[in-house]
Amino acid sequence: MELITSNTHQNQIIEEDHVIKKANGNFIEANTLKVTLEHLKNECIIPVFSKDNESTISHYEFVLKTKEIVQDLFPEFSVSEPDIRTSHIIKGRIPSAIGKPAKELKEHEKTLYYERCAFVMEIPEVVENVNGNKLALTIGGVRAYNQENLFSKKSPEKFKVFIGFKNMVCTNLCISTDGLADQIRVNSLNQLSEAVEKLLGQYDRNKHLGMMEKMSRHEFTQSQFAHFIGKLRMYQFMDKTEQKQCFPISINDSQINTVVKNYYHDPNFSCSGDGSINMWRLYNLFTEANKSSYIDNNFERNVNAYDLTNNLVYSLQNQSSNWFLHN
Structure with a gap:
């Protein structure tokens, strides 16, 4: 040929x-639920490693810490509120509600967390024009508890972080090879911060564009x-x-x-x-x-x-x- x-x-x-422009465009359209940072903070429990009851790094901490790092690295620009999508809800109940029929549960007796969480946040003032499309500099991440062994003792936790662009025409993400860190393994929030800063520092925006x-x-x-x-x-x-x-x-x-x-x-x-x-x-x-x-x-x-x-x-x-x- x-x-x-x-x-x-x-x-x-x-x-x-x-x-x-496509109405109501989302960066992901799989079977997900849009939630707020406040919802993750105030209404979701935090999973633990069952063998030693050590806490995992929560979705809320991950999103908030990433936003803080982005704001510190780009102090001259504003950072949009995170667009957060979750899936695979894990439901539970407090001890006093054991044995109670599900339809009779009151809101304060229910617990929940999301197995998977993805988010993006834009720096709307950093916009490039590529092939007639406006692209906004965008940072995001993924956390999926299904990739952790929560039935063991505390071990390094897996995260994914990217920096790239979002096509403002269609909300499609544009992520290059050097703009994605998909094998981040950390034991603490400080280690996670270092990994995010490293990725953002090594990203070659001009090459990507x-x-x-x-x-x-x-x-x-x-x-x-x-x-x-x-x-x-x-x-x-x-x-x-x-x-x-x-x-x-x-x-x-x-x-x-x-x-x-x-x-x-x-x-x-x-x-x-x-x-x-x-x-x-x-x-x-x-x-x-x-x-x-x-x-x-x-x-x-x-x-x-x-x-x-x-x-x-x-x-x-x-x-x-x-x-x-x-x-």
Whole structure:
């Protein structure tokens, strides 16, 4: 299959006047519940390690500490209130309500916490224009208690933190490889603070913006897009040994369906009249589809979409071999 580099990419860059903002857009649209920081602080219990009754770092502490660090590192800017999404509610009751029918429980007799929590916060004054879209500098994190062994003694706890951008057109997150720390393991809030500060300090914003801007210079024809989608579907069922020889893909089959649907119908990132689509638009189709991912793997899939798109850009630019593009 012939690889094509677009010489008319400006035709697929969205002019700001033509942007259609999506109503009620969320950074994640899986089965989640929007909550406030005050709710996490005042209405949720804190899980413990059962063998020694040592407390975990709570969702509230994680979100608040991250916000404080961001404000300290960007003192000249305001930081938005965290947009917090939770899932997998764990319900309980106080001892005096043991044996009481659930329908008769009073509010003060109920306890709850959320197994999974994700949040983002913007620095709305730090806005960049990439390919006709306004992107706001955004920081966020994930905590998933299902990735901890709460039936043991206290051990290092896992957190994920990112810094990147949010596309203001569609609330899609744009996270680069060096903007995500997905294996943070800490024993204390102080160690967590150090890990967050390290990530924010090493993030190369200009490189990230440059890579995203470059995406608009390369495109697929309709036949190339169809070939690529076919290869994505094949990848899902390949032998693990064969998969290891290809660029790794984490998007699932239903999300591929969403990409194809939005290739035709997305108000901002659909294909052109001749069926061609540049890599910036394709990237946003991937990040839009990724919103259906659960909290505990959403950020990793977002980074995978970024890496995959850049892998395609590299192959288009250099006419190099790529399993997803060649027969």
